[in-house]
Amino acid sequence: MKVFIKKHQYNYIKRCLNDLSNTYKTCSDSNVIDAFKSYTQDKILNLFTNLTEEEKELLSLNKITDPSYINNYLSDLNQYVYGMPVITNAQIGKLFKKEKKLKLPDLNQENSKNVYLGWIDKSTNKLFVAYNMDEKLIGMACRITSTDSKKANICSLCNCIHVENEVAFVSPICKTSNASEGGYKSIGFTVCLDSEKCNDRIESIEKLEDILKEVNNIK
Numbered sequence: 001m002k003v004f005i006k007k008h009q010y011n012y013i014k015r016c017l018n019d020l021s022n023t024y025k026t027c028s029d030s031n032v033i034d035a036f037k038s039y040t041q042d043k044i045l046n047l048f049t050n051l052t053e054e055e056k057e058l059l060s061l062n063k064i065t066d067p068s069y070i071n072n073y074l075s076d077l078n079q080y081v082y083g084m085p086v087i088t089n090a091q092i093g094k095l096f097k098k099e100k101k102l103k104l105p106d107l108n109q110e111n112s113k114n115v116y117l118g119w120i121d122k123s124t125n126k127l128f129v130a131y132n133m134d135e136k137l138i139g140m141a142c143r144i145t146s147t148d149s150k151k152a153n154i155c156s157l158c159n160c161i162h163v164e165n166e167v168a169f170v171s172p173i174c175k176t177s178n179a180s181e182g183g184y185k186s187i188g189f190t191v192c193l194d195s196e197k198c199n200d201r202i203e204s205i206e207k208l209e210d211i212l213k214e215v216n217n218i219k
């Protein structure tokens with residue numbers, strides 16, 4: 001069986017299973033647990049189209065007869081998870097060729113399953129994002145505008161609520177179709193500063209792709 005679960009789908013399954021685990025802990029009625037399990041199973045299967053029998057078997061929650069099986073289930077699944085393709089520093093250099101003295105990320109991607117690659121250049125106070133959209137590498141360089149907010153904020157990519165300096169408001173440098181006509185565009189969003197943790201939480205790529213399309217002027 002080949003890898004077939006995208007990283008963000010795995011993150012979603014992980015959260016569903018966490019909810020199931022909580023149901024086991026807080027509920028003693030086996031009918032309720034079974035109903036919740038079957039609801040969870042539907043949510044998981046609905047992530048995919050054209051599953052093989054073998055893949056369906058792997059995703060089946062029938063083997064979870066007790067919450068102690070949940071960790072095994074997730075680690076079995078983890079073997080079939082894949083992230084973005086391995087990229088090189090040369091590709092990154094090309095992607096951000098307008099950046100002077102670009103700081104390259106620490107590319108230890110052998111075992112890392114990333115939805116996107118994110119890294120910070122402290123000297124220029126920028127967050128860089130690289131992502132593979134429809135087989136094409138795209139990216140954005142974002143100015144970090146504030147990191148000291150005391151309010152809780154929601155990361156636009158992983159949708160998690162964070163406090164203080166875990167997230168920052170950033171504004172990407174946008175490409176516009178016609179700069180001479182004053183095609184200036186400014187957008188901003190809140191994002192996790194720790195991209196590795198964000199990658200372990202992100203459950204949907206919709207927002208990430210929307211932002212990248214807007215920044216790169218992709219219609």
Ligand SMILES: [Zn+2]
Nearest residue numbers: 155158192198
């Ligand atoms: Zn995040």
